[in-house]
Each structure stands twice: as C-alpha cells, then as structure tokens.
Amino acid sequence: MPCPDPLLVHAYVDGELDAESAVCIEQHLAGCVACEALRRSMESVRTTVASEATYHRLTPLRRAALLGTLDREILGTGEPRNIRARRARGSWQYWAGAASGAVAAAVVAGSLLLLMPRPETSAVVNDLVGAHVRSLLSNHLIDVESTDRHTVKPWFAGHVDVSPPVADFAQQDYRLVGGRVDYVDGRRAAVVVYRHGPHTINVFAWPDSGTRLPTRIVARNGYHLVFWKSGSLAFCAVSDTAVDELLGLTRLLEAMTVADGQE
Amino acid sequence: MTDKRHRFEQEALPHLDAAYNLARWLCRSTTDAEDVVQEALLLAYRRFDTRRGASAKPWLLAIVRNCYLSSVRRTAPRERLTDPLAADDESMTPRALVSTDDPERALIEADQARTVDEALGLLPADYREVLVLRELEELSYREIATVTGVPIGTVMSRLARARAALKARWSQAVGGTDDALP
Numbered sequence: 001m002p003c004p005d006p007l008l009v010h011a012y013v014d015g016e017l018d019a020e021s022a023v024c025i026e027q028h029l030a031g032c033v034a035c036e037a038l039r040r041s042m043e044s045v046r047t048t049v050a051s052e053a054t055y056h057r058l059t060p061l062r063r064a065a066l067l068g069t070l071d072r073e074i075l076g077t078g079e080p081r082n083i084r085a086r087r088a089r090g091s092w093q094y095w096a097g098a099a100s101g102a103v104a105a106a107v108v109a110g111s112l113l114l115l116m117p118r119p120e121t122s123a124v125v126n127d128l129v130g131a132h133v134r135s136l137l138s139n140h141l142i143d144v145e146s147t148d149r150h151t152v153k154p155w156f157a158g159h160v161d162v163s164p165p166v167a168d169f170a171q172q173d174y175r176l177v178g179g180r181v182d183y184v185d186g187r188r189a190a191v192v193v194y195r196h197g198p199h200t201i202n203v204f205a206w207p208d209s210g211t212r213l214p215t216r217i218v219a220r221n222g223y224h225l226v227f228w229k230s231g232s233l234a235f236c237a238v239s240d241t242a243v244d245e246l247l248g249l250t251r252l253l254e255a256m257t258v259a260d261g262q263e
Numbered sequence: 264m265t266d267k268r269h270r271f272e273q274e275a276l277p278h279l280d281a282a283y284n285l286a287r288w289l290c291r292s293t294t295d296a297e298d299v300v301q302e303a304l305l306l307a308y309r310r311f312d313t314r315r316g317a318s319a320k321p322w323l324l325a326i327v328r329n330c331y332l333s334s335v336r337r338t339a340p341r342e343r344l345t346d347p348l349a350a351d352d353e354s355m356t357p358r359a360l361v362s363t364d365d366p367e368r369a370l371i372e373a374d375q376a377r378t379v380d381e382a383l384g385l386l387p388a389d390y391r392e393v394l395v396l397r398e399l400e401e402l403s404y405r406e407i408a409t410v411t412g413v414p415i416g417t418v419m420s421r422l423a424r425a426r427a428a429l430k431a432r433w434s435q436a437v438g439g440t441d442d443a444l445p
Contacts, residue, residue, distance in 0.1 A: 007419045010426070014397070016404050045426045049398040052379040056287035056296070057280050066279070066301055073305050074268055219269075222276050 003035055004028060013042050060136035067221040124185045124213070124236075129220050131182045132202050132238040135191070141200065142178035142193055152179045152192065160190045162233055164205035165256045173197065174249045184236075185211075194249060201239040201249055208234040217243060226250045271311050274319040279304070281320060281400055282327045288395045289331045291384055303330040321402060321409040328392070328410060382433040390425035397422055 012025045144155040149166040168176035189206035218225040287296040
C-alpha cells in the first residue's frame with residue numbers, strides 16, 4: 001500500500017477521519033516506519049502544545065472592566081446601532097463621566113463603577129458584585145486568614161455586628177480560607193471566603209433590615225449570586241462558579257444556620 | 264435583564280476566555296489583546312441577533328480574529344510582503360496574518376516563558392492561530408475553517424505546516440535534535 005497523503009496522518013491524529021479511513025491509516029501505520037514516525041512526532045507536538053502552552057485568561061479586574069463596557073453599551077441606548085450614535089447620547093456622557101480622567105486607572109475604576117448603576121436592578125446586587133470583584137484584587141480578599149472556624153468566628157465578633165455561621169467544608173470541596181469585613185447596602189457585612197477548585201466564593205452576611213431580597217438566584221456579568229435569609233441575617237453567596245456548585249455551598253450553610261438556631 | 268442580554272450571557276460569555284486567549288496569542292501583548300477583545304465583545308453583542316446557526320464559540324472567535332486584523336491594519340498599514348512559509352495559501356489569507364514577523368524582535372518580546380510558549384510565540388501569526396485553535400481550543404477542522412474563513416483543505420495544510428514549523432523552532436531553541444520535542 002502506497003503512503004497516504006501526510007495530511008491524512010494529521011487528520012488521523014486529530015480524530016477527523018471516519019471509521020473506515022481511520023482503519024486504513026492504522027493498517028498502513030503498522031507497516032510503515034516513515035508514516036508511523038510522522039504520526040508519533042505530530043502526536044507529541046499536539047500533546048506538548050496542549051499541555052504546556054499557556055492558556056491566557058483575563059484577570060478578574062479586566063474581565064469586570066470588559067463586562068462593564070458591555071453594560072455601558074447596553075444601557076447607553078438599549079440597542080445601539082453604532083458608536084457614533086451612542087456617543088451622541090446624554091446617557092453615554094453620564095456613563096463616561098466617571099471614566100473621563102485621562103489615566104488608565106480612572107478608566108478601569110470607571111468601568112468598575114459601571115457594573116453598578118442599573119436602574120431596574122436592586123442596589124444590593126450591584127454592591128455585592130462590586131465587592132466580589134474588588135475582593136479578587138490582591139490584598140482585599142481576606143482580613144483574617146485561617147482555615148479554622150474557631151479563629152474566623154471570634155475575629156468577626158471584634159469587627160462587625162453580625163456573627164455568621166463559619167465552617168470548613170473541605171470534604172465537600174468548599175475550603176474555608178478566611179474572612180473579612182466589607183460594605184453592603186451601606187452597612188458593614190461579614191464576609192466568609194471559600195475556595196472551590198480554582199474559584200473564590202464570597203459569602204456575605206449582614207443584618208436583615210426587613211427589606212426584600214432579590215430573587216434567590218441572580219446572574220450578573222458572568223457571576224452568580226444566591227440570596228437567602230436566616231434568623232436575623234441576610235446572606236448572599238457570590239462567585240463565578242456554576243450555579244449548582246454555588247448552591248452546594250449555600251445548602252450546607254443553610255443547614256448549618258438551622259442547626260445553630262436550635263442550639 | 265433583557266432577553267438578548269440573557270442569551271448573550273448564556274451563549275457567548277462562556278467563551279470570553281477563549282476569545283481572550285486567541286487575541287492574546289495573536290497580539291502577543293496583553294493590552295492589545297484586551298483592546299481587541301473589548302471591540303470584539305461589543306461587536307458580537309450588536310451582531311448577536313443576526314448570527315445564523317453557527318455555534319457560539321467559532322462565531323465569537325471569528326469576530327475576535329477580524330478585530331485583530333482591523334487593529335493590525337490600523338496600526339501598520341504597510342505590511343511587508345508575505346513570508347515564503349505561508350506561500351501555500353497566501354491568496355486565501357489576509358496579509359496581516361501572514362508571516363511577516365521579525366524573529367529577533369519576537370524573541371525579545373517573548374515572555375520569559377517556558378520553551379513551548381516561546382516557540383509558539385515565534386511562529387508566524389497564521390501558524391500560531393491555527394495551533395491555538397486546534398491544540399488549545401480543541402476546535403474541529405470545520406470550526407477552524409469557520410473562524411479563519413478558509414476551506415478545510417487549507418486548514419489541514421496550514422496545520423501540518425504549523426506543526427512542522429513549531430517542532431523545528433523548538434528543536435532549534437533547545438539546540439537539540441529533531442527528537443527533542445517530547
């Protein structure tokens with residue numbers, strides 16, 4: 001059997017051949033040193049690139065800024081036709097106001113702000129997404145770093161008015177990494193920070209003032225928020241994980257607060 | 264949240280990392296890649312309703328690629344002529360993507376990355392592109408053809424040349440034999 005076109009060897013390596021052609025190539029490879037060498041060589045290029053080349057990802061800050069720009073686009077005109085038309089609108093100028101400073105930092109900060117003001121969306125969602133994004137910048141994630149609930153819980157007592165449930169769910173892959181104090185809805189909130197795989201989950205707790213929470217699950221800018229109330233506290237878990245993974249943690253916490261209440 | 268916004272978040276935004284990864288490998292610069300992705304994201308949202316059939320990932324990546332080409336045309340209107348390496352399909356490829364890179368400059372620009380990153384970064388843009396789409400994004404030949412706007416046959420020959428070129432660069436970089444790539 002004559003050697004096939006080398007491109008077919010690549011197609012074989014890439015799994016692009018139908019079963020019949022693949023069998024033909026396999027039979028040829030078994031008896032042809034040159035083609036088999038090509039196959040091995042290209043297979044190794046393939047696996048090396050796939051495993052060692054960097055997969056570039058956006059930083060959380062840049063991701064937030066990008067999605068903020070998208071927000072601005074959508075909010076500016078609803079369904080904008082082109083950039084020129086959008087710029088002519090007053091609302092554009094309003095949104096752009098925050099970013100009008102010439103320095104890049106101001107632009108980024110402006111974009112972050114733009115995550116927030118969306119009239120029909122509850123201010124608390126904006127607060128929470130903003131706080132979550134800011135927390136992912138270094139330095140701001142954790143005030144007290146510990147995997148021990150007996151360290152984190154007393155720390156809250158000294159820094160904030162609420163005492164949220166704190167537990168390490170490492171067995172369920174929700175690792176406790178620490179806590180911090182943040183601001184939500186104009187008041188101090190306790191934040192318990194978990195890691196789930198590569199994701200950070202912030203669980204905010206603040207005194208329930210009786211205001212209605214948004215719906216239980218809110219998706220915003222690629223982040224998910226899960227809200228619940230328990231006892232005298234309102235809670236929200238925020239992350240970029242899938243909703244069911246986020247719900248996994250919130251169910252564990254809800255179960256805990258129920259148990260706490262019975263103590 | 265409007266319905267369009269919601270669908271866009273569900274269908275297109277999951278591929279935001281892929282969009283950035285492609286832009287970053289094409290631009291070889293973080294800031295340029297961010298600009299390209301931002302432009303692509305806004306364009307994608309505007310065109311979202313007119314998208315026909317195509318699955319979201321290749322559709323979005325094709326927009327990223329076009330935004331990259333526009334940005335190159337804006338900043339470097341006079342591209343040098345094409346590199347012989349890409350001669351097989353230059354007629355099908357926008358000039359800005361074809362092999363005009365100065366290897367020395369690319370070498371200086373290269374991050375202090377692992378060798379595979381460096382070798383990949385040194386390849387002409389059209390080779391980088393096809394390798395990123397195939398090996399990192401795991402697109403099929405057909406999807407790569409959608410992104411790059413060339414026939415599948417061209418995708419196949421370009422991919423084969425890109426792999427051979429990468430292997431050669433890598434061997435060169437480590438000063439080893441042809442078998443150096445594990």
